[in-house]
Amino acid sequence: MLYYILVPCMAALWPLLVWAVYLPAAERDFDQEKKEYTKAQGTIATILGRDPTRLELANSNKTADKFDYATAVSDIARRCRISATNYTVSSKPIRTSSGKKSQSAKVVLKQVNIESFADFLSKIQLRWANLQCESVTLTQKKGLKDVWKVDLDFKYYF
Numbered sequence: 388m389l390y391y392i393l394v395p396c397m398a399a400l401w402p403l404l405v406w407a408v409y410l411p412a413a414e415r416d417f418d419q420e421k422k423e424y425t426k427a428q429g430t431i432a433t434i435l436g437r438d439p440t441r442l443e444l445a446n447s448n449k450t451a452d453k454f455d456y457a458t459a460v461s462d463i464a465r466r467c468r469i470s471a472t473n474y475t476v477s478s479k480p481i482r483t484s485s486g487k488k489s490q491s492a493k494v495v496l497k498q499v500n501i502e503s504f505a506d507f508l509s510k511i512q513l514r515w516a517n518l519q520c521e522s523v524t525l526t527q528k529k530g531l532k533d534v535w536k537v538d539l540d541f542k543y544y545f
Contacts, residue, residue: 454490454518454543454545456476456478456492456494457478459515459518460474460494460511461476462514463510463514464507466510467503467506467507467510468503469496469503469507473496473497474494474496474497475494475495476492476493476494478490478491478492478493479492481545487544487545488544488545489542489543489544489545491521491540491542492541492542493539493540494538494539494541495536495537495538495539496535496536496537496539497536498528498534498535499535500533500534500535501533504525504535508520515543518541518543519541519543519544520539520540520541521540521541521542522538522539522540523537523538523539523540524537524538525537526538
C-alpha cells in the first residue's frame with residue numbers, strides 16, 4: 388500500500404521540483420557563465436591588443452623552429468620596435484657539457500628605454516622557453532633621462 392501511494396506522489400512532485408528549484412538555479416548559473424564569458428572576452432582582446440603575436444606562437448600545428456640567436460633577436464627586436472642598428476649579437480659555438488648541448492651569446496642593446504628593454508626580454512624568453520638570461524647590465528647614457536645601454540648574456544639549451 389505504501390508503494391502505491393509514495394511512488395505516484397514522488398512522480399508528481401518531481402516536475403514541480405524541477406520547475407520550482409532546478410530550472411531557476413540553472414538559469415542563474417547560465418547568466419553567471421555568460422557574464423564571466425563576456426568579461427573573459429574583454430581580457431582576451433586586451434591581451435591580444437598588447438601582444439598580437441601570441442596567436443602565432445601558440446599555433447600547435449606549426450613545427451618547432453630551429454633556434455638561431457641572430458634570427459631570434461632580430462625578430463623580437465623588430466616586434467619591440469628596436470632598430471637593427473641599435474643592437475648587436477655575438478654568439479659562441481654550440482658546446483656539449485655532460486650530455487647537454489648549449490650555446491651562449493651576448494646581446495647589446497645600445498640605446499633603449501626601460502620599457503623597450505623589459506618588453507624585449509619578456510618576449511624573447513616567452514618565445515624561446517629554453518633560453519635563459521644569465522646576466523643583465525644596465526648603463527644609463529649620460530645626460531639622457533631614460534636611455535640605457537643594456538648588456539645581456541644568454542644561454543640556450545638544446
